[in-house]
Amino acid sequence: MSGNTTYPVASSSAVASPRRSPPPHESQQQEVDDGFISIPYIQQLCVLRAIHRTILAPLDRVKYVMQCQKELQRLGTLRHELPTTLHCARHLLRMEGARSFWRGNLIQVVSVLPVTLAHLFIMVPTQSFLFSLAPTHSAASYTMASYLSLIGGALAASMVSYPLEFARFRLAVDVKAYKTAPYEFRHTLAFFSHPVLNECPHYLYRGLGLFVLGSLVFKTVHGALMRVVWPYVPPDHSCAAEDAGGDHSSPVHRGSSWMPALTQISCGLCVATVSTLCLHPVDLVRRRLMVSVTDDRLRYKSAWQCVQRIAQREGIRGFYRGSCITLLRMAVGSSLVLAGLSN
Numbered sequence: 001m002s003g004n005t006t007y008p009v010a011s012s013s014a015v016a017s018p019r020r021s022p023p024p025h026e027s028q029q030q031e032v033d034d035g036f037i038s039i040p041y042i043q044q045l046c047v048l049r050a051i052h053r054t055i056l057a058p059l060d061r062v063k064y065v066m067q068c069q070k071e072l073q074r075l076g077t078l079r080h081e082l083p084t085t086l087h088c089a090r091h092l093l094r095m096e097g098a099r100s101f102w103r104g105n106l107i108q109v110v111s112v113l114p115v116t117l118a119h120l121f122i123m124v125p126t127q128s129f130l131f132s133l134a135p136t137h138s139a140a141s142y143t144m145a146s147y148l149s150l151i152g153g154a155l156a157a158s159m160v161s162y163p164l165e166f167a168r169f170r171l172a173v174d175v176k177a178y179k180t181a182p183y184e185f186r187h188t189l190a191f192f193s194h195p196v197l198n199e200c201p202h203y204l205y206r207g208l209g210l211f212v213l214g215s216l217v218f219k220t221v222h223g224a225l226m227r228v229v230w231p232y233v234p235p236d237h238s239c240a241a242e243d244a245g246g247d248h249s250s251p252v253h254r255g256s257s258w259m260p261a262l263t264q265i266s267c268g269l270c271v272a273t274v275s276t277l278c279l280h281p282v283d284l285v286r287r288r289l290m291v292s293v294t295d296d297r298l299r300y301k302s303a304w305q306c307v308q309r310i311a312q313r314e315g316i317r318g319f320y321r322g323s324c325i326t327l328l329r330m331a332v333g334s335s336l337v338l339a340g341l342s343n
Contacts (some may be wrong), residue, residue, distance in 0.1 A: 066322030
């Protein structure tokens with residue numbers, strides 16, 4: 001698990017390859033065992049992730065502001081409601097200028113290296129260790145072991161990645177009330193030196209439980225939908241040729257076309273769209289908890305209190321604020337994956 005630290009859900013790699021894959025600890029450990037973990041590999045991975053995040057940074061900022069605008073109104077930094085994504089983008093452009101769309105991207109790019117190292121050398125070994133301890137004598141126990149190892153590895157890596165992602169998010173939603181107004185946090189160090197966070201460092205992990213819950217929701221929905229859809233998707237002819245012995249002159253290969261690939265991509269996009277919409281309410285509640293954590297007066301006692309407030313004051317639609325820009329970000333991220341800028 002990374003966010004965007006981002007949800008693997010929200011990660012667009014789920015669209016590019018809809019094939020069934022082994023448990024995450026096995027595929028990631030295979031890379032380590034095969035010797036892919038080298039300095040050039042890490043350098044290439046960090047560069048691709050930095051480019052990927054920088055391209056998506058404007059969409060991320062608009063998404064965060066749309067999700068948290070009610071909390072920003074409570075804080076007093078946003079004076080009126082932004083009904084649509086276009087209104088939000090225009091507001092940021094008018095108040096802060098075009099460069100503001102990349103606010104918080106510096107810490108996001110700088111954190112790529114430590115987050116990548118945490119994933120490779122903390123998350124993967126933890127997942128393998130936990131999976132080896134769990135019994136896998138039946139399908140149910142194997143599934144349970146896979147989920148437990150996934151959660152354990154994600155929590156271990158989040159000890160490093162979550163505070164960095166928190167800082168990036170908090171800078172992104174730090175908007176100006178008027179053009180000449182100063183930012184609450186001028187830079188990342190100003191955020192980490194906030195008195196509340198100095199007194200209560202555990203607030204840097206606010207919403208971590210919802211982060212794990214959202215990841216499980218996405219993976220469960222995505223996996224279930226793929227198991228339903230995949231049998232009806234036409235196979236890739238290149239894979240069929242390999243299964244036939246690698247004979248590229250075979251009739252299967254000669255009759256290849258773009259249609260199977262387009263069908264696979266379309267099905268992947270549809271499944272990712274439904275999974276992302278299922279994740280969105282969980283992610284929205286988590287973001288709102290994170291925004292209010294530095295204000296003693298506005299801080300929520302629990303996630304349930306935040307859910308109740310949204311339901312009472314905004315209704316069901318309140319849980320889907322920013323869903324349009326979220327889907328747009330997913331589509332753009334998927335395009336970057338297909339173009340080779342994969343996470």
